[in-house]
Amino acid sequence: MAEMLSGADMLIRALQDEGVEYLFGYPGGASLHIYDAIFKQQKVEHILVRHEQAATHMADGYARATGRPGVVLVTSGPGATNAITGIATAHMDSTPIVVISGQVPNPQIGTDAFQETDMVGISRPVVKHSFLVREASQIPEVVKKAFYIATTGRPGPVVIDVPKDSTDPGVMFEYRYPREVSLRSYNPTVRGHSGQIRRAVKALLDAERPVIYTGGGVVQGNATEELGELVDKLDYPITNTLMGLGGFPGTDRRFLGMLGMHGTFEANMAMHHADMIFAVGARFDDRVTNDPAKFCPNARIVHLDVDPASISKIIRADVPIVGPADAVLREVNEVLDRSLARKPDAIDREALAAWWNRIRQWRCKHGLDHDQRHRGDSPLLPQQVVQAVYRATSGDAYVTSDVGQHQMFAAQYYKFDRPRRWINSGGLGTMGFGLPAAMGVQFAFPDATVVCITGEGSFMMNMQELSTCMQYALPIKIINLNNAALGMVKQWQDMQYGGRLSHSTYRDALPDFVDLAGSFGHTGFRAGSVKELDEVMSEVFSPEYADKLCLVDACIDPEEHVYPMAIKGGAMNDMVLERQTASP
Amino acid sequence: MSERRIIAVLLENEAGALSRIVGLFAQRNYNIETLTVAPTEDDTLSRLTLTTIGDEDTIEQITKQLNKLIEVFKVVDLTEGDHLEREIMMVKVRAEGLQRAEVKRTADIFRGHIIDVTDNAYTVQLTGPSDKLDGFLRAVGETTVLEAVRSGVSGIGRGDKILSL
Ligand SMILES: Cc1ncc(C[n+]2csc(CCOP(=O)(O)OP(=O)(O)O)c2C)c(N)n1
Ligand SMILES: [Mg+2]
Secondary structure, eight states: OOEEEEHHHHHHHHHHHTTOOEEEEOOOGGGHHHHHHHHTOSSSEEEEOSSHHHHHHHHHHHHHHHSSOEEEEEOSTHHHHHHHHHHHHHHHTTOOEEEEEEEOOGGGTTSOOTTOOOHHHHHGGGOSEEEEOSSGGGHHHHHHHHHHHHHSSSOOOEEEEEEGGGGOTTOEEEEOOOSOOOOTTOOOOOSOOHHHHHHHHHHHHHOSSEEEEEOHHHHHTTOHHHHHHHHHHHOOOEEEOGGGTTSSOTTSTTEEEEOSTTOOHHHHHHHHHOSEEEEESOOOOHHHHSSGGGSOTTOEEEEEESOGGGTTSSSOOSEEEESOHHHHHHHHHHHHHHHHHHOTTOSOHHHHHHHHHHHHHHHHHSOSOGGGGOOTTSOOOHHHHHHHHHHHTTTOSEEEEOSSHHHHHHHHHSOOOSTTOEEOOOSSOOTTOHHHHHHHHHHHOTTSOEEEEEEHHHHTTSTTHHHHHHHHTOOOEEEEEEOSBOHHHHHHHHHHSTTOOTTOBOGGGOOOHHHHHHHTTOEEEEEOSHHHHHHHHHHHTSGGGTTSOEEEEEEOOTTOOOSSEEOTTSOTTOEEOSOOOOOO | OOEEEEEEEEEEOOTTHHHHHHHHHHHTTOOOSEEEEEEOSSTTEEEEEEEEEEOHHHHHHHHHHHHHSTTEEEEEEGGGSOEEEEEEEEEEEEOOTTHHHHHHHHHHHTTOEEEEEOSSEEEEEEEEOHHHHHHHHHHHOTTTEEEEEEOOOEEEESSSOOOOO
């Protein structure tokens, strides 16, 4: 006979049956029955956060690092609305999270009851799907569906809104967790169209100036191996989007670096001059394409994506392929093998060598070479800090970031050789993401080195989580690239608004970050020069601090800008490469 | 080039499904001219017809984005093939003195039915493609029309092809 459980117990039991390790949450009236159910069990560990937004970023960070869905529990009303930013962040970057929100009891819905908000309505534009539990008996099935939807096809956030009466501890139901789920109106594509795959291979082989351009879809779709194989067979240049870093080894000679607004000169030049672009799990975001009308004028576009709506949305694809990156790339590799076996000279090696020569020239003309600019006692540069972190962690850390200049420096200067190591809010650009995301990663991998490269502005958006870090003893390493400014805003104002720094600085109103860390029981360090930086780095990443959260307040040159930078309204080859000296 | 399109959508007959469709149009700045929705012969399903105006790329995105909604089964752009469209309209028109005969005649020409009568007005019911209803309104003249209510377009493909699960 099936077990009899209350709605609240069924909810937590269903999470157990889904294999959920952690539940990132914050309690309130509407979720109290659920909290009581949590209290009575040990399998799902609840992590008490300090703000619901942070809970969603933790779940998101956990999901990005592990590939498994992150789970959040918030109460109704303000708990639910606080979660929205994190849900939207996960939605833009297609990460699988399940957010359970308390709701006022069914009979009170629509009456403007205390802490009532229409969560399904308010989250609708930023979820993959959502459920309102009308009856407690639906709970097991709804949970099953929610996890299925969140993790399949193009992943994304799913909300389950749970009215309090459906978690009533006094009303029991037969509990049975569905083994399978079928949604007659939801059937994500599991393999690519073989005709299209053959056409794609032909386009790859016919190219003289090819570029492979890959995004978050390769990372999320676990297609790194297949992609590596493809590049090995072809020896074609490859670039990654901000979301795609780590999808291909950052230290590989065929890697051109990141492309786009702050991408490398060589990546953007190669894109612009390519005659064939193979886009995999990338969506031609405006931060990549610059003006779509001027985008890669001579290129045939082969576009592989699991989401058909991403194909030909911004840039029309000549060869569209819908399907999961791993399965399709596997088939591409097979077809390619057969083609090359039949015709070993199918790749025009001469043209390819000439193409690589051009790329090498671009690489020499402008590399990420700030080191030369740095002399003796000039101020500490953010790039140096990122490079020091890279060295100190042997390039093998999980690195989360926030939004701003520091994020771009981290993306440019930390070389990610493995997927799921670089974790940042690319699509929504959510300041405040970095620290909680790092916490989610650290929960998933307690022994891993987890670094959060942040800016003081972003850090202050969720720094209350230092308290959560204290509670759960999370040994995260926070590198605060402190330029005492909303640096990216300031950079735009420097470049486009005649240096009028409208509300982008606050030098005299910043906390002492070293003391701040100390007040939460952590250890703070300060570095204001290269010499100090080296000392601090060797200490922070030494075994002595392996179990401690360390915050490094790196006081960097506030005048540093991120380059290259795309020129607005231009093509991909329109870039500013260095600071323009003020005109007389 | 922008064109009027009739899009048929088969979706789960569930609370909230319609708001996802309407929300999608608002969120992505697609235009909706008319929209009708009702359960089908299978009452677990709803059938929705909407008319919109957009260029080729926009219509492609609209159908793809609609298809992406979890509760949507099928999306068909009826205007891509032979199809039938009907709209129903009830219109209250001024009908006094000599006008009464004139309105009656116009209603007959458009195969309308007078379904309610007062001393001063007729209520006419008309069915047909949207442009026929537009035609009637023009024929009786703006000043004569007191009130008009239209159902929005319903559409179905011609021939043996059917839109079902
Ligand atoms: C929540 C949020 N509000 C505003 C912005 C706009 N914004 C983008 S970068 C930036 C400045 C970030 O400052 P900081 O974290 O110190 O990074 P820096 O650029 O100085 O390295 C701002 C305000 C944003 N991305 N997110
Ligand atoms: Mg800053």
